Amino acid sequence: MSQATMTKDTAPTPAPVAPSLAGKRLPRWSPIGFGALSLALAVGVGLAADWQSKVQWGLIAAILFVVLTFIASSAVEGTRQAKDRVATSFVWVCFLLAIIPLASLLWVTVSRGLKVLDGYFLTHSMAGVPGFEVGGGVYHALIGTLEQVGLATLIAAPVGLLTAVYLVEYGKGTLAKAVTFFVDVMTGIPSIVAGLFLLSIMLMFNLQPSGFMGALALAILMVPVVVRSTEEMLKLVPNELREASLALGVPKWRTILKVVLPTAVGGITTGVMLAIARIAGETAPIMLLVFGSQLINTNPFDGAQSSLPFYIWEQYRVGSEASYDRAWAAALVLIAFVMILNLVARGIARWKAPKTGR
Template sequence: MSVETPTRLGFQDAHQLRVKSLPSWAPWATAAAAIAVSFVLVYLTSYGGMILTGVVAALLFVIFMGVAATFVEGGRSARNRMATILIYGAFILALLPLISVVWTLLSKGTSRLDANFFNTSMNNIGVFDEKGGAYHAIVGTIEQAGIATLITVPLGIMGAVYIVEYGRGFLANAIRFFVDVMTGIPSIVSGLFVLSFWVFTITPLYNDGRPEYSGFAAALSLSVLMLPTVVRSTEEMLRLVPTALREGAFALGVPKWKTITSIVLPTAGPGIVTGVMLAVARAAGETAPVLLVAGGLSAINFNVFSGGQSSLSLYVFQQAGVASEFAPGRAWTAALTLVVLVLVLTVAAKLLARRNKLAR
């Protein structure tokens, strides 16, 4: 029996097996052509400004790339390239608002970044006074968000653990339903609830029959807003933990409660931290609950259980409505301070969760 020797492909045959593709400079040349055509058709004819020119240039880029890829690469490769372009375009389109917000905060929020802004309050500051800061609002935000986090995180995590690990039947479904309903309630409803329950009903019992506004009441209102976010995010993270980890622990004789605390919760820890920080960010940016139950005091008050308090979000709201040339600068700087504060807390929480994970 003879064995045939495989024939070696010639240079022309190997070249025919190669798939034709656009050169690496083609997207850049197409983008330049789209910008030039859009500039001539829209901007030079005074039909629109730079924004419309950019939109038309993006559409022309997609069309030009689709036509060029169809003729050179074929229909299948052209569809793949078009899908890639649309995905990148959607990413850039979603990123533009974020970049705009960051640029606006940095350009307008640095006007009052001085020691006076962080060391003084608005107490005894007139409408047309240049000075005045947000020290009282920073203190109020940290205390209110901190107390709300201390209240919400244990309740939210235990509620999620019950739903995932223990809850069955009607009760678990009812809890999940009401958590979903609470996710969409307006912040003003939370403030009204705490106002009627805590300020007008509970505080008169120990305050000689008089209701009292306080930062603690604002923290309670913020905790109502944070709770559904923490429960839902923790529930989803717990469901992502593989069942094999639980079964392996049960096979070794580990009790269920210890399996949850030692295996399930640490495994889902980074996701839980992300959900908690989303809830904290929402709470720190709420204005209506603080205005209703804390009053928005312009002086510094460290006592969260007695007397009114302000917050950075409420401070921004108040300064934005003041008819003064110095108020917008204070408002933008307070907004930048709030964003930086939430960013620092988020990064610190992420690093702490990552360090604990590495330690295990």
């Protein structure tokens, strides 16, 4: 056999091009087209079946969108690519289903709350204003919320932070397991239980209702959230940083203070803000321990106080058009309060975060 024949016979065969790379593909605008077609079909089905709920129309449109995407992709791109597109479509549908209620809630709150939300509403209380009449404001409730949440944070944040440091850096054995167990149990405690616990103490020692008693109940609800969030953030700090600090002869307490906590300060701050948002909307402890008031009380240690959640419930209970407007405006103030706290937390976390270099 000649050398030319051997070279020809042993020449490698070129690898075939993968069909997924060389095959046809749907145009980029296809998801938008499928979405519009699904929405149109869903509206038609809803009108034909005489369904008045827009939620039903949306669910039908979501199902049709996934089905149409799978059928078209299977016919053009193949089954494998169709499955990938269906998974992507399902993710987008779930995202929209989660966003729509939140956006709707925010839109209703803003549109109805802006009717009476002005400088007068923020700087006046309900003293001397009947609940069914126009007028009055939210100043007394805003002061109560700021003081009660502030006191609860001053109590719960250090306790939760130090507990998390103990569990991550020192905790071993039965005590650490017991603390972890009770923290997990406290995470699911209803707010009314914390209120009843403090109410029993008030009755035993003949204490009067005050904003401080409400702050104690809110602190009980806040501690487990701070502990869990801080614990997870501390676990994310690389052990190499601890070992490097200890290798230089730095004591463990100073390593925690100067290395571990500054590294995790962003996550810790975010966790504290989430805990504040958790307690800022609680109503049951305030009803049991603070009682509410129509007057301005700037002393949280003496006398009844109001709060934004209690004010919202109180105004909604009145049942008049004016009270409904005040309730929605107070809800908008509460949302703005939580949003501002989160923005401040992000700013502090970015400011205090350790600087990274090349």
